[in-house]
Amino acid sequence: MANRTPTPRQQTHLAVLIDADNAPPAIVEGLFEEIAKYGIASVKRIYGDWTGPQLGGWKKVLLDHSIQPIQQFAYTKGKNATDSSLIIDAMDLLYTRRFDGFCLVSSDSDFTRLAARLREEGLMVYGFGEEKTPSPFVSACDKFIYTEILRAGASEAVESGDKTQASSQDVTTSESKKPDAKTKVQKVPVDFIANVIDDIDDENGWVGLGALGQNISKLRPAFDSRLYGYKKLSDLIRSQTKRFELQLRGTSATGGEALYVRNKKADR
Structure with missing residues (x-):
């Protein structure tokens, strides 16, 4: 196999x-x-x-x-x-x-x-x-x-090619904070995401963003952050500050950094 x-x-x-x-x-x-x-x-x-x-x-x-x-x-x-x-x-x-x-x-x-x-x-x-x-x-x-x-x-790429390019810093900021206006934006399923986090988090409630994305796809193959107006899952999570919190951690395996997410709770 x-x-x-x-x-x-x-x-x-x-x-x-x-x-x-x-x-x-x-x-x-x-x-x-x-x-x-x-x-x-x-x-x-x-x-x-x-x-x-x-x-x-x-x-x-x-x-x-x-x-x-x-x-x-x-x-x-x-x-x-x-x-x-x-x-x-x-x-x-x-x-x-x-x-x-x-x-x-x-x-x-x-x-x-x-x-x-x-x-x-x-x-x-x-x-x-x-x-x-x-x-x-x-x-x-x-x-x-x-x-x-x-x-x-594709439509967005064509239109952006006809306009004056902004600075790379402005583009990065815009992409991470603003929804994509070209996509028919749907309501973010925060309750579903929260349930997935609860199912796979560690003893402190944290779960790696990569693992979260994999488990979401297993449960909902059509889940895509772009459906909700965001280019990346991390951007979508950042937009829901009332429900989720993010933490950037260093990784000993690769020497890089990885994002972790958990549900916000009143007792924390």
Whole structure:
């Protein structure tokens, strides 16, 4: 069985499989920037019926991003042959044992069982889809990223490129303290975060921010600080000063520093 947590020296190889019928081409820039955070996109394939005009937007970006189009004719009206083709390819790639994880780009719940099957083999599964994606598919992935975030990020990057750049200090301050206005901001689930902290904290109530993020993702694969207007989990926690407190500690293992968080209580 493959190791779900590659050692730091290993390169994490990912297979990116895109359902062109259920993913907009506007996400392509943000999609591969996001995927680069998790590993190397060793395989990039996109599935659809390329004989029709409906995938014209994708055709314009395939060469720029070295995405291999896979032709799948719609043999019967109303039946999605693209899903079957993607699933078959995913299983073929799985049995090569060359990959550490898969990126499934679709808002279609038909890929729920595929995601579960890949995880059964010990591989990481990253899902990418719109906020309308059915919850069973979201829950079947190790992590799920809503593509509205990627589109908002792409729009922000284009706009920022047209404006005069602020100083690096001003940019850092702005990013850490202000919500991202381009994202449709949701209410921060402070009670949920507090419960996770209570479940895994030490005897003094502290938990490492990295461990907190990992446990949140296990419970809610679609959790993303950008959904709540913040680029990082640490920024989100800092914004909730009435509920949480942060502490910066030195680490003997790496010689660097790490953030720890705990719930604020009246008796402290």
